[in-house]
């Protein structure tokens with residue numbers, strides 16, 4: 108009975124996420140989300156960025172955990188592996204990254220936080236519903252499947268790129284400093300936003316490893332959200348720093 112209800116809402120929610128991604132990409136080509144370097148007045152009340160990150164990302168940790176707890180796959184190694192991949196990213200993003208921010212009190216609009224909470228509940232529910240309830244159960248031979256092996260490898264390569272790039276940025280400022288500098292090293296040699304590139308690679312890897320439309324929808328949304336912002340940030344760097352390296356692309360090495 109529960110599964111019937113779940114399968115009835117899963118499909119429309121999945122389709123909606125693809126639709127919302129298209130909308131988000133179009134809107135973000137014209138309007139930069141008002142946080143970080145694109146923060147500006149007129150977007151309502153704000154709270155400090157550190158608290159904002161913790162509040163808006165916590166639903167991603169909790170939603171998928173609840174879907175797992177609510178399932179009957181607690182001892183299924185493949186389900187546990189999927190949960191571990193997800194949480195290895197979100198535990199870092201929610202409870203480690205915010206404490207490394209140097210401008211932790213920078214204002215973040217509550218509107219941005221509410222939109223992120225909505226997405227994280229939606230996405231965590233959708234992926235959890237598929238992985239732990241609706242997908243056919245996969246036995247441990249999935250660990251030897253090329254999709255799982257290659258997808259998991261991509262996920263961790265993306266994670267390393269993402270974390271290294273975040274770390275380079277966060278080290279640019281002394282504690283309490285708020286200005287911007289040109290980042291160097293790692294994949295900054297080739298692109299302005301390697302943290303976004305890494306994030307994208309991670310979720311493409313996750314979609315492959317789970318071989319799921321829910322995972323694909325998440326990867327598509329990540330691209331819709333991050334590619335337009337990477338292009339805007341790249342333009343901002345070029346306009347802000349006269350000595351900005353000319354050969355850097357925005358987000359995909361040698362391409363975009």
Ligand SMILES: NC(=O)c1ccc[n+]([C@@H]2O[C@H](COP(=O)([O-])OP(=O)(O)OC[C@H]3O[C@@H](n4cnc5c(N)ncnc54)[C@H](OP(=O)(O)O)[C@@H]3O)[C@@H](O)[C@H]2O)c1
Pocket residue numbers: 142143144208209210213269273276277279280285286287288289290302303306328329332333
């Ligand atoms: N999956 C998704 O859809 C999604 C969405 C958003 C973010 N994320 C991930 O979350 C992480 C943070 O994203 P973000 O958009 O906040 O990234 P970001 O603009 O690169 O900022 C990250 C941190 O570095 C600081 N910073 C950025 N550029 C700097 C520079 N040139 N000099 C000195 N400090 C600089 C920022 O300060 P300011 O705040 O003062 O600018 C901020 O504290 C990334 O790893 C990203 O992939 C994922």
